[in-house]
Amino acid sequence: MPAHRIAVIAGDGIGNEVMPEGLRVVEAAARRFNIDLQFTTMAWANCDYYLEHGQMMPSDWFAQLKDFDAIYFGAVGWPDKVPDHISLWGSLLKFRREFDEYVNLRPVRLMPGVPCPLANKKPGDIDFYVVRENTEGEYSSVGGRMFEGTERETVLQESVFTRKGVDRILKYAFELAQSRPKKHLTSATKSNGIAISMPYWDERVEAMGPSFPDVRWDKYHIDILAARFVLSPERFDVVVASNLFGDILSDLGPACTGTIAIAPSANINPERTFPSVFEPVHGSAPDIYGQNIANPIGMIWSGAMMLDFLGNGDANYTAAHDAIVRAIEQVLEHGPRTPDMGGSASTTDVGMAVAELL
Amino acid sequence: MPAHRIAVIAGDGIGNEVMPEGLRVVEAAARRFNIDLQFTTMAWANCDYYLEHGQMMPSDWFAQLKDFDAIYFGAVGWPDKVPDHISLWGSLLKFRREFDEYVNLRPVRLMPGVPCPLANKKPGDIDFYVVRENTEGEYSSVGGRMFEGTERETVLQESVFTRKGVDRILKYAFELAQSRPKKHLTSATKSNGIAISMPYWDERVEAMGPSFPDVRWDKYHIDILAARFVLSPERFDVVVASNLFGDILSDLGPACTGTIAIAPSANINPERTFPSVFEPVHGSAPDIYGQNIANPIGMIWSGAMMLDFLGNGDANYTAAHDAIVRAIEQVLEHGPRTPDMGGSASTTDVGMAVAELL
Ligand SMILES: CC(C)[C@H](C(=O)O)[C@@H](O)C(=O)O
Ligand SMILES: CC(C)[C@H](C(=O)O)[C@@H](O)C(=O)O
Numbered sequence: 248m249p250a251h252r253i254a255v256i257a258g259d260g261i262g263n264e265v266m267p268e269g270l271r272v273v274e275a276a277a278r279r280f281n282i283d284l285q286f287t288t289m290a291w292a293n294c295d296y297y298l299e300h301g302q303m304m305p306s307d308w309f310a311q312l313k314d315f316d317a318i319y320f321g322a323v324g325w326p327d328k329v330p331d332h333i334s335l336w337g338s339l340l341k342f343r344r345e346f347d348e349y350v351n352l353r354p355v356r357l358m359p360g361v362p363c364p365l366a367n368k369k370p371g372d373i374d375f376y377v378v379r380e381n382t383e384g385e386y387s388s389v390g391g392r393m394f395e396g397t398e399r400e401t402v403l404q405e406s407v408f409t410r411k412g413v414d415r416i417l418k419y420a421f422e423l424a425q426s427r428p429k430k431h432l433t434s435a436t437k438s439n440g441i442a443i444s445m446p447y448w449d450e451r452v453e454a455m456g457p458s459f460p461d462v463r464w465d466k467y468h469i470d471i472l473a474a475r476f477v478l479s480p481e482r483f484d485v486v487v488a489s490n491l492f493g494d495i496l497s498d499l500g501p502a503c504t505g506t507i508a509i510a511p512s513a514n515i516n517p518e519r520t521f522p523s524v525f526e527p528v529h530g531s532a533p534d535i536y537g538q539n540i541a542n543p544i545g546m547i548w549s550g551a552m553m554l555d556f557l558g559n560g561d562a563n564y565t566a567a568h569d570a571i572v573r574a575i576e577q578v579l580e581h582g583p584r585t586p587d588m589g590g591s592a593s594t595t596d597v598g599m600a601v602a603e604l605l
Numbered sequence: 606m607p608a609h610r611i612a613v614i615a616g617d618g619i620g621n622e623v624m625p626e627g628l629r630v631v632e633a634a635a636r637r638f639n640i641d642l643q644f645t646t647m648a649w650a651n652c653d654y655y656l657e658h659g660q661m662m663p664s665d666w667f668a669q670l671k672d673f674d675a676i677y678f679g680a681v682g683w684p685d686k687v688p689d690h691i692s693l694w695g696s697l698l699k700f701r702r703e704f705d706e707y708v709n710l711r712p713v714r715l716m717p718g719v720p721c722p723l724a725n726k727k728p729g730d731i732d733f734y735v736v737r738e739n740t741e742g743e744y745s746s747v748g749g750r751m752f753e754g755t756e757r758e759t760v761l762q763e764s765v766f767t768r769k770g771v772d773r774i775l776k777y778a779f780e781l782a783q784s785r786p787k788k789h790l791t792s793a794t795k796s797n798g799i800a801i802s803m804p805y806w807d808e809r810v811e812a813m814g815p816s817f818p819d820v821r822w823d824k825y826h827i828d829i830l831a832a833r834f835v836l837s838p839e840r841f842d843v844v845v846a847s848n849l850f851g852d853i854l855s856d857l858g859p860a861c862t863g864t865i866a867i868a869p870s871a872n873i874n875p876e877r878t879f880p881s882v883f884e885p886v887h888g889s890a891p892d893i894y895g896q897n898i899a900n901p902i903g904m905i906w907s908g909a910m911m912l913d914f915l916g917n918g919d920a921n922y923t924a925a926h927d928a929i930v931r932a933i934e935q936v937l938e939h940g941p942r943t944p945d946m947g948g949s950a951s952t953t954d955v956g957m958a959v960a961e962l963l
Binding site: 324330331332334335336340362363364365366385386387388389390391392397398399400401402403404405406407408409410411437438439440441442443444445446447468469470471473474475477478490491494495497498499501502503506507530 | 758857
């Protein structure tokens, strides 16, 4: 295969600490599996850049990034410098939308060596995917205020669901379910309370079901679904959800498997018309930044997902992905561990340990 | 005190099985504490009524109910008969809105004898309140469809937040936090993704904080907050949330303490201009209806909250509330238990056991 061009954006806070370890491991895997990667680092898409330039990214960000094959992304946000809705809407959420990365894929897996907050669970018991719609729905900056600053102040916030947007994420999720042994899909809804958009979501699931006769599907309201993540996580296989519900479930799922610090995610444009973004689920964590104690596993695992995506089915790339995941499992089981996992190793120690196993 | 007039609405499914046990216990407590209660049963607000009349409730439901002091409510919904958004918007959600029950108060408490799904937690470790806004926000039937039935189909769903609506729930929550030993309030937000309404919510919290200098408050995005319910539930005291976020957190919280079957809730009109509604958090559970195995504890505990509310600070009513909660604790610890808690007792057995302890 030709070289893959990857843009590297560390972002804010611990994004800058975990990124070098992600790169270390991805490069080690690339060497071992003879994969040709070219990295280009972008110094923007962070809150310091915003303070200097009044925007999160240069005006030609789209042109600068659009021809990359992937973006390896740390974390954005530093609320004391820039309000979150400005920093995120000015970077990550722009990528998701303007590069049409409509699938946010998030594995939820109980790994060996990670103390599970749920009682009586062992590795293997929890192993599913959250497939999150990533471009529309509840994440919207459409709306506004009326009677501003008065007692009558009223704020309207629009959610927007389109047939195109809903159907393509459902199709991706049904296909993913179909490819797995259990062939089970769960749809997250809230059609009993949110009376316009969620009944529509349910209708589209209903309409697509018959095209996948071998997939068993069910639906749960988000409140009870969240409860079931805690009470019976082993029953899930693929969970498909709107932007907001997927966001909640893909933090809650990893929490049920011990920590969100190790959870990876992929923001995928399945048609590959634009680059996809690979980022850990955790954020920029300003409170622990600067001590080199952040857990780099989420960043590293996201790198593994990136290699798998770049291979597009090629067995060598899948092997590279699997090798990284196995190395992660070994380090989780035998250490070194960062303080959040009860150890005293640094971010660098953990990254080097994973890289060494490759 | 004069007699309290209570409307009884069992609703659908197991609402009909747990209600008699709730009444049994509330009546036993009323006898022991010399509280005068008058019950009036309404045979409407259920899906069979809808199938017969084309609406969930008679047209004069408001006039029929408005002078009651409280409504003791089972559960509504039977999706195979009537879609949830019709049955709920035609009953429970009407009460919440038209009786201006703007506070939905839901205790989350790890009780003795209840196996906790979280590892290494004991009774007392988890003990907080979810204060949920109950009349506006994301629960809205405003919006619609465009290009219906075509590939361009687009669905708009409005969320509506008002200063009046936001400020009054925040005030209730700050005051509740102020009345508790820890004096700690957590606000649920998602201002990094939901860009109009949630930054507004944050602003109002910020504006109110200084009026409660003795309350320590913080805020978390809903995704990470859900994760923290699993990872460190002991750190919460009072959690205030919008309608949707409160809905999710008040199922997730009880799940973290073992089961939503025992969780109670109060839909409160603090000004007492209209009746308040007391209902278990669980739903109508059509799948287990008809076997008399539903757990009545959520219904019974809601009855205790109702007595407390009716007393409006009177020590005798508080004592009645506390006596019921102690009786619940004893039955949870020593049985009898319904099948969902690992026992083989019936709904009736459990209700009678609690009543007997009074
Ligand atoms: C039945 C449903 C509309 C309701 C809600 O979402 O408010 C229920 O889940 C609750 O929490 O009382
Ligand atoms: C930072 C935030 C806007 C983002 C989201 O809500 O999508 C994050 O929580 C995530 O899950 O990737």
